[in-house]
Structures are given as structure tokens and as C-alpha cells.
Amino acid sequence: MIWTNWARTVSVTPVRLEQPASEDELSDAVRRAVREGHQVRVVGGGHSFAPAAATEGVQLNLDRLDALHRVERDPDTGHALVTVGAGMRLRRLNRILAERGLGMQNLGDIDRQSVAGAISTGTHGTGARFGGLATQVRALTVVGPDGEVARATPTERHDLFEASRLGLGATGVLSTVTIEAVPAFDLYAVEEPWPLDRILECVHDLVADNDHFEFLWFPATHRALTMRNMRVEPEQHSGSSIGRRGRRLAGAARTFLDEEVLSNGLFEVTNRIATAFPATTPALGELATRALTARRYTAPAHEVFCTNRRVRFREMEYAIPRATVVEVLRELAAWRRSSGENIPFPVEVRFAPADDVWLSTAYGRETAYIAAQQYWRLPHARYFDAAERIFTAVGGRPHWGKMHTRDVEYLAGQYRRLPDFQRTRAAADPDGVFTNPYTQRVLGG
Ligand SMILES: Cc1cc2nc3c(=O)[nH]c(=O)nc-3n(C[C@H](O)[C@H](O)[C@H](O)COP(=O)(O)OP(=O)(O)OC[C@H]3O[C@@H](n4cnc5c(N)ncnc54)[C@H](O)[C@@H]3O)c2cc1C
Structure with a gap:
């Protein structure tokens, strides 16, 4: 059985796949694997771009443990x-x-x-x-x-x-x-195309003034789609002018953004055209941003947060100190201009507060996330190499589930609590049952 992840960046042949239906069956599956001298990795949805879940030992899947x-x-x-x-x-x-x-x-x-x-x-x-x-x-x-x-x-x-x-x-x-x-809660969502420069002039205000702010910049253009979401009581807008009409429109608006701009039909077509005819990429990026007129609507939060991403792509995402986001994006834009790289997929820019989870990419610092994404039929190596050079120059931390080339030596300089993690892991799993080449590379041991 060959296992392949969603992005088609990893494929591997485990000795077997087990799907326990109870915690007892799960314990038995682990014991059996250990007795037979196999390593064990769990695969969830297989949506990591990195080989995090890969194993040539026993692969477990907990889809049946979903009560x-x-x-x-x-x-x-x-x-x-x-x-x-x-x-x-x-x-x-x-x-x-x-x-x-x-x-x-x-x-x-x-x-x-x-x-x-x-x-x-x-x-x-x-x-x-x-x-x-x-x-x-x-x-x-x-x-x-x-x-x-x-x-x-x-x-x-x-x-x-x-x-x-x-x-x-x-x-x-x-x-x-x-x-x-x-x-x-609901989200009151405002989606608008903006010039990249306008965003960069006031990005820190946009982050501070909106509960959830992000933007998708099409790197062959100077334009981006901004998404500003404010948290509101459920149905709070139902009596207002955007009210129920806004609610009804939500479906249509998301359908356009998700189904046509990012997910499916049109976006797959534009990426195929950009792959065959790289000179069309800037015009197609312009089209994607200009086709979306400003939309405002209110909908339950999870319906606004989560979209369908059915056009396959490859991704590298780094967490960088938030204060560096403007210089990093300008540098990435300069590299794109000078290299002429064909990148029809957007760069996604998001934000998070500092937190205290030992290996969180936002551990101890206010963070901006920059995700370089590339259509899967196009080469990504030169783009991701350049992006990674720019991200690591400001102390970037790679997303643990996305593509990157960092190893434990680099990451030790980024994560103050890595030694605590390593000590805890060594106590919990002294013989390295739950390791694979990726965990060895990024966590050591
Ligand atoms: C289209 C797309 C959109 C995405 N959007 C985002 C996003 O908005 N934000 C973001 O941060 N990331 C995003 N990601 C990345 C994704 O969220 C992560 O890679 C996530 O880990 C995938 O979850 P999964 O269930 O598919 O886990 P897998 O990829 O199957 O596994 C991930 C890791 O978790 C471990 N694991 C799984 N189950 C268990 C378990 N029961 N016990 C112990 N370990 C376990 C695996 O061994 C592996 O190390 C996106 C990925 C794709 C493909």
C-alpha cells in the first residue's frame, strides 16, 4: 500500500495501516507494532505538505476515534x-x-x-x-x-x-x-481588492483594528485581496441593512471567492493557462483580484474561516516577527520582479499573538505568517529557496506541517523550550517508537 499526502509531496509504503475503533484497540495496535520492532506514526487528514506523518513502519489512522x-x-x-x-x-x-x-x-x-x-x-x-x-x-x-x-x-x-x-x-x-x-459567534466579513502598497502602509493598523485580518497578494501583480472579519453576536445584523440580505448573500459571496477565485473552476483554468503561457500570469492575477468587487456579509464564524481548497498546490509558510512583515514582503516582491518567476498562486499573509506553547511558531513573539504557495504543476524549488532565504534572515520559524529545509540546529536557535521538549519526549518515548526521518531532522533524537 502506497500512502500519499494531499499535496502529492510525500509518498511512502508503510508495513500496514491500522484503524483502531477504540482506545483499547489503539493501545493494542501500538503494543503489537512495538513487539514486532516497527515504528509508529499516525496520519490524520494527510494535509501536511511536510513528511510529518510518513512512516515505513506501522501507520495508524484514527478516523474511527471521532466521537x-x-x-x-x-x-x-x-x-x-x-x-x-x-x-x-x-x-x-x-x-x-x-x-x-x-x-x-x-x-x-x-x-x-x-x-x-x-x-x-x-x-x-x-x-x-x-x-x-x-x-x-x-x-x-x-x-x-x-x-x-x-x-x-x-x-x-x-x-x-x-x-x-x-x-x-x-x-x-x-x-x-x-x-x-x-x-x-458570527463574523461580519469585508472582502476588498487593495493595492499591495496601500496595505503595507497601514498593515499594523489593519491587524489591530480588525479581529481577523489577512490578505492574499498575487505576486506577479501589485494587488491583493483583503479580508477583514469582525466578531459579532450571532444574527446581530439580521435587522440592519446588510441584515438578512447580507446573510443570504454570504453563500453567493463565498462561492465566488472560494469556488472561482481560489478553489475550483476558474482558478484551476487560470493556473493551467499560466503554466502553459507564463506571460499571462500577471494579467490573470489582475483578473483574479479585479473580478472580486467589495463584498460585505455576516455568517457563522466557521463558515467564514473555512473555505474549500481543491486546486492542488505546494506551500512553504514561515512565522516571522510581526515588525518585519513589510520589509520581508517588499524583499519577496523585489525577488519576484528580478527573477521573473512564474507564480500564479497568491502569497497568504496572516497574523497571530505571542503565545506560550513550547513549539508554537508564535512562541513568545507577535507574529506574521507568510505563506508562499505554488500551483502543483509548476516548479516551486527556486521560489521556495528564495522565500526561505528571506524568511530565515529575520529569524523565521517554518510551519511544522509545511515545506521547508530547516533542521534541529537551526530550530534550536528559534525555540527556547526545545530542550524541555526533547527531555519530555525522551522520557515519554525512550526508544524512539514515534519517530520518522522528518521528526529526527527537525526535533533531533
Ligand atoms: C489546503 C490546505 C490548507 C491548509 N490551511 C492551513 C491553515 O489555514 N493554517 C495552518 O496553520 N495550516 C494549514 N494547513 C496545514 C494543515 O493544517 C496541517 O498540516 C495539519 O497538520 C494537517 O492536519 P491532518 O489531520 O491532515 O494531519 P496530518 O498531516 O495527517 O499529520 C500531521 C501531524 O500530526 C500527527 N498526528 C496526526 N494525528 C495524530 C494523533 N492522533 N496523535 C499524534 N499525532 C498525530 C502526524 O503524525 C503528523 O506528524 C493547510 C493544509 C492544506 C493542504
């Missing part, structure tokens, strides 16, 4: 704590939360990932006050190499909790995850 276990109130804060099977996909989690008047504090831009896969690579969305998914985790259960299940929280096995809520599955297999949910 809602419980919803309870944190006795101290009163917040909702939602415990789910670690294999649950975000799409199902969002639906379950919505049915209970709850939602995730923040999300990335798709919902195909598993909960465990998403947190394990530091999946994030955008917003100066709202951290990535791992910051929303309050407890975990982890199956170790002996098949034993350990519960870890900020107060109980603290180090295991820190190393497991974002740790590429290197401490063990996550079997359940407890998320702190928030009351459901």
Missing part, C-alpha cells in the same frame, strides 16, 4: 470544555459545536484536518488576539509506546501536556483532545 465524549463547564472559568476523539475532523467538530451554541476561538482556512493532526503541527488562523489551535487545548490523553494511556493537562503531567499539544506526535498517539470552546 464526542463530553461537554462540561470549567469550574473555575465557566468556559465550555469539549472532549472529542483525536481523529475527529474539524468539519465535524465545527458542526457539533454549532449545534450546542459553541464554536472554536479561531480556525485556519480549511476544515479537512483531524483535531490531533491540526494541533500537532501548529495549525493557525489569523487575528492579533486569537492564537492557533494548540492554544485552545485544555487536556489530552496520550498513548505511550507501552500502550498505556496518560492524561495530561496544564496541572497534571504539565510537561507531557506542553510537548504533546504541539509536538508532531513525537510523544505518543493522542487519543482524545479537550478543547476550550467559546459561545458561537
